[in-house]
Amino acid sequence: MELFSAIEQRRAIKHYDTEASIPEKDFEQIMSATLLSPTSYNIQHWRFVRIKSLELRSKLRDAAWGQQQIDDASEVVILCADTQAWSDRPERYWANADQATQAVLVPMIASFYAGKAQTQRDEAMRSCGMAAQTLMLSAKALGYDTCPMIGFDSDAVADIIQLPDKHVITMLITIGKAKDEAKVRGGQLPLSEVLLDNHF
C-alpha cells in the first residue's frame, strides 16, 4: 500500500471481526518492519509481548477495564522497553560499524544514559511510539486494523506479563479486521495551530 494511503486509512478500531485471524507470515512482516524504526544510539530497547494465551487475554481485558477489543482482536501486542538496554552489551548495537566509529559511539551510550532515570523512561516512550506507528501502518498496508491503547492498569498488566525490574510498559496495540467502518475523525486541529515558525 502507498504510504500516504496507509497514513490516511489507519484509524483506532475498537470493534473487530472475531472470526478473522492473521497469518503468521503477515504478523512476522509487521513485526520485522517495526524493528526498522529508529532508536537513539540504536539501543533497540523495545520488547514486544504477544499475548497468545486466551487465559492471559481475559486477564488483560480485565486489567483494561473490560475493553472488548482485547478479546475480539486477532492479536494483542504489549510494547515494553528495557530501560537498561543501553548498558547491556552495547557493542552489539554497533557491531557492523568500523572500529573507529565503534570506539567513539559505544562509550557515548553509557555517558548519555547512566544515572538518568527520566531520560531512560522518556526514551522508552519515544522509541515505542515510533515503533508503534510503524507497526500500525504496516498492519494497515496488509489490510489489518489496529487500536493503540494506554487505558489499562499498568501494575496489573506488569503482573500478567511478568515484567522484569527496570522495564516499563509503554502501550498496547490490538490488531485484527475491523467489523465496522471507522467513524469520522474526532475533530482535528488545523496545521496552523500546531505548527509554529521559529518559536512559540
Added chain:
Amino acid sequence: MELFSAIEQRRAIKHYDTEASIPEKDFEQIMSATLLSPTSYNIQHWRFVRIKSLELRSKLRDAAWGQQQIDDASEVVILCADTQAWSDRPERYWANADQATQAVLVPMIASFYAGKAQTQRDEAMRSCGMAAQTLMLSAKALGYDTCPMIGFDSDAVADIIQLPDKHVITMLITIGKAKDEAKVRGGQLPLSEVLLDNHF
C-alpha cells in the same frame, strides 16, 4: 512510495546536500500527514516548531553540541508537546462525535490526566514518537531524508524557541537530501530476542 520501501529506506542521515531545499507543498504534505498520527483521546498535544531563521539555526546547532546536520539540512523541526492540552477546551477534540459519545468521552479526558505529571510527560514522548515516525516516513516517500535527534541541551533549546511553561521538548528532526548513502545498519537484534510470547 510503497509503505514497506519507505520503512526500509528511512535511515538517520547526518550529511546533507546544502544546496537542496524542500518545496513548500512537500513540507506541507509531510506535516499534514504527520497530524494523522494518533494521540490518546485525540488530544493532539503536539506542537511543531519549524526553524526558519538562520540565526536560530546556528544557536540551535550550538545547543546540539555543534552537530552539523542542523546547519546543513533543508528543514529543522522541533517536536514539542503541551502537557496540559487535555484541559484546553477538550470538547474541540471530539467536535465531530455525536452528543452521546461527547458526553462520555470529554469528561474522561480530565479524569485520565489531571494531577498525573508522569502520565502527561509519558504521553508527550509517546505521541511525538508516533508523529515523528509518520513525519520521517512521509519525508522518505517524497524523496527526502531525516535524522531524529535527542542529543542537545534541552534547556538551551527551550530558551531558543521560547518554550512556554508546561510544555516539553521531545525530539528534533532534520529533513533534507542525503549527501552520501547511509551506511549499513549498526547491528540489529533478531526478532526472536525482542518478541516474546505471553510473558517475559
